[in-house]
Amino acid sequence: MSRTTEQLIADRARLMGPNVATFYDDPVHIVKGEGVWLWDAEGRKYLDCYNNVPHVGHCNPHVIEAICAQTATLNTHTRYLHDGILDYIEKLTATTAAALDTAILTCTGSEANDIALRMAEAVTGKRGIVATDATYHGNTALVSQLGKNNVPAVGFGLEQYFRFVEAPDSYRTPDPDGTRFARAVAEQIAAHEEAGTGFAALVVCPYFLNEGFPDHPDGWLKPVAEVVRRAGGLLICDEVQSGFGRTGTHFWAHDKMGVTPDVLTMGKPMANGHPVGGLVANSDIVRAFREGYRYFNTFGGNPVSCAAAAAVLDEIASQDLVTNARKVGAHARARLEALAAKYEVIGDVRGSGLIFGAEMVLDRATKEPASAFTDQVINAMRHRGILHSKLGRHRNTLKIRPPMPFSIENADLLFDTLDEVLSETPVTA
Numbered sequence: 001m002s003r004t005t006e007q008l009i010a011d012r013a014r015l016m017g018p019n020v021a022t023f024y025d026d027p028v029h030i031v032k033g034e035g036v037w038l039w040d041a042e043g044r045k046y047l048d049c050y051n052n053v054p055h056v057g058h059c060n061p062h063v064i065e066a067i068c069a070q071t072a073t074l075n076t077h078t079r080y081l082h083d084g085i086l087d088y089i090e091k092l093t094a095t096t097a098a099a100l101d102t103a104i105l106t107c108t109g110s111e112a113n114d115i116a117l118r119m120a121e122a123v124t125g126k127r128g129i130v131a132t133d134a135t136y137h138g139n140t141a142l143v144s145q146l147g148k149n150n151v152p153a154v155g156f157g158l159e160q161y162f163r164f165v166e167a168p169d170s171y172r173t174p175d176p177d178g179t180r181f182a183r184a185v186a187e188q189i190a191a192h193e194e195a196g197t198g199f200a201a202l203v204v205c206p207y208f209l210n211e212g213f214p215d216h217p218d219g220w221l222k223p224v225a226e227v228v229r230r231a232g233g234l235l236i237c238d239e240v241q242s243g244f245g246r247t248g249t250h251f252w253a254h255d256k257m258g259v260t261p262d263v264l265t266m267g268k269p270m271a272n273g274h275p276v277g278g279l280v281a282n283s284d285i286v287r288a289f290r291e292g293y294r295y296f297n298t299f300g301g302n303p304v305s306c307a308a309a310a311a312v313l314d315e316i317a318s319q320d321l322v323t324n325a326r327k328v329g330a331h332a333r334a335r336l337e338a339l340a341a342k343y344e345v346i347g348d349v350r351g352s353g354l355i356f357g358a359e360m361v362l363d364r365a366t367k368e369p370a371s372a373f374t375d376q377v378i379n380a381m382r383h384r385g386i387l388h389s390k391l392g393r394h395r396n397t398l399k400i401r402p403p404m405p406f407s408i409e410n411a412d413l414l415f416d417t418l419d420e421v422l423s424e425t426p427v428t429a
């Protein structure tokens with residue numbers, strides 16, 4: 001069945017519920033992808049500057065081949081012996097510090113974070129979790145409590161286990177050495193202790209991607225990691241977005257930020273769109289978790305998922321995609337800075353590697369967010385064939401996070417188009 005755009009919108013509401021979000025005022029009906037490109041049902045081509053799940057490019061031939069070959073041979077689960085899962089975990093843990101030597105594979109980042117929180121309970125005997133107030137770590141009953149903005153009115157009465165600190169914001173409340181953030185976390189740890197909940201873990205994305213990727217110098221998380229360790233809790237780094245070389249300088253953003261987490265969680269880019277998530281931790285922590293919780297995941301770590309995920313690691317290495325992210329990211333940042341010199345509405349330019357963007361403000365002195373304008377820009381870019389989005393506490397930061405084979409030529413097309421859009425879009429509140 002081939003529906004028109006209007007029929008698709010109406011049928012989505014009828015079949016999926018009336019409040020399922022789409023991107024853009026005029027939603028895009030994508031039917032094909034290749035590398036950094038997408039095509040809609042009318043054959044129009046779009047440059048994908050947003051999707052981090054197709055990490056090694058849409059429809060990457062090596063990942064497809066790996067999935068097809070393994071699907072044609074066998075797909076079972078982790079209760080049978082199989083080389084695939086072990087080969088993959090060996091490859092994955094070769095990218096992490098020696099202490100992070102054991103993995104649990106899941107199907108989503110949410111599940112990985114859910115396990116990480118329960119690991120913290122199993123290890124510390126406490127349940128108090130600290131996170132930032134503008135984050136997102138997933139959708140299970142437990143992790144959907146994280147990020148104040150996302151806490152639903154209902155929620156299984158788990159609120160007492162979660163405390164929040166203000167998300168770091170290098171533009172509005174600079175904290176160049178991370179000590180302000182560390183103090184704020186220490187306060188919430190003390191509040192957990194005082195309330196009798198105790199402190200189990202701090203969970204953060206080390207590059208704070210959902211919070212608007214504040215510009216922090218390398219090593220910025222060291223002070224907070226000390227606070228967490230001194231309090232006897234676990235440091236959980238959620239690298240669902242920031243991992244696998246995204247920042248261009250390091251394979252893992254926690255290394256960039258100068259810390260080794262107790263639990264490293266991951267997902268999205270892991271298998272290029274095949275649903276794979278997971279976590280890596282020290283075997284002592286994994287053992288404590290498995291003693292406390294009986295855990296089995298029917299699909300997590302199946303041979304096809306492992307083949308897809310292994311192909312992604314191979315592609316990152318063989319195409320030198322981390323170096324590409326570093327080079328293209330540096331070029332992109334320079335181009336964004338040039339635009340900031342031309343357009344007053346760009347208040348701040350941020351990013352590292354292939355996560356970059358700019359914060360839009362109505363007034364550089366007051367830093368009043370230009371949220372509605374940002375929306376107009378994103379929609380105008382979509383109409384010119386460039387797909388990206390926005391994020392941050394004020395929803396006024398351009399979020400540009402393309403597949404890793406994104407080139408300098410692709411970046412130039414993006415910024416030439418952004419220049420046109422900025423010159424034509426009136427700045428309104």
Ligand SMILES: Cc1ncc(COP(=O)(O)O)c(C=O)c1O
Binds near residue numbers: 111267268
């Ligand atoms: C930082 C972070 N953690 C976890 C998740 C949840 O991952 P999933 O949707 O695979 O459950 C997301 C999803 O957007 C995320 O951005």
